[in-house]
Amino acid sequence: MKSNRLFVTGVLLLSFASVAMPTFAGDAGKNCDTKHHAGQEFGQANFGGRDFRHLGEALALTDTQKETLKAQREAGKTAREALFTKLADARRALATAVEAGANDSELNALADAVGKLHAEQALVGAKAHKAFLAVLTAEQKQTLAELKTKRLEHKHKHRTVDESAES
Numbered sequence: 001m002k003s004n005r006l007f008v009t010g011v012l013l014l015s016f017a018s019v020a021m022p023t024f025a026g027d028a029g030k031n032c033d034t035k036h037h038a039g040q041e042f043g044q045a046n047f048g049g050r051d052f053r054h055l056g057e058a059l060a061l062t063d064t065q066k067e068t069l070k071a072q073r074e075a076g077k078t079a080r081e082a083l084f085t086k087l088a089d090a091r092r093a094l095a096t097a098v099e100a101g102a103n104d105s106e107l108n109a110l111a112d113a114v115g116k117l118h119a120e121q122a123l124v125g126a127k128a129h130k131a132f133l134a135v136l137t138a139e140q141k142q143t144l145a146e147l148k149t150k151r152l153e154h155k156h157k158h159r160t161v162d163e164s165a166e167s
């Protein structure tokens with residue numbers, strides 16, 4: 001009798017939790033008025049991407065600069081997506097060939113295709129970064145360099161802490 005009561009109580013609690021928790025979670029971010037989260041949806045802030053989440057504020061970009069950068073991103077979007085699709089297809093073809101037991105020359109050709117697409121992707125990224133830097137003023141470039149140095153120092157500090165913890 002006692003075990004039946006415990007079972008029924010557990011089922012009722014689980015039922016309540018399965019209904020209540022998504023409701024609580026759905027309302028969690030809606031009333032957040034902090035500067036960090038204001039106006040953001042799914043981490044998409046100033047420039048619509050996580051990479052630029054706080055960069056616009058840190059560099060004090062003007063509205064003209066923001067519009068220029070947005071236009072640059074939109075202009076290259078279809079090319080980036082097409083390249084991403086080609087790369088995914090090449091990776092899939094390589095994986096399929098490996099599973100099918102293809103010979104080394106076929107695998108080398110497919111791997112070369114993947115490598116060339118990676119190189120093309122890196123080149124597109126470098127050109128986009130060059131265009132980004134062209135929009136910035138000298139002071140903003142200096143601020144960006146300082147932010148990068150801080151980030152790398154922080155990353156290095158955490159890496160050394162992690163490595164010493166593993167030892």
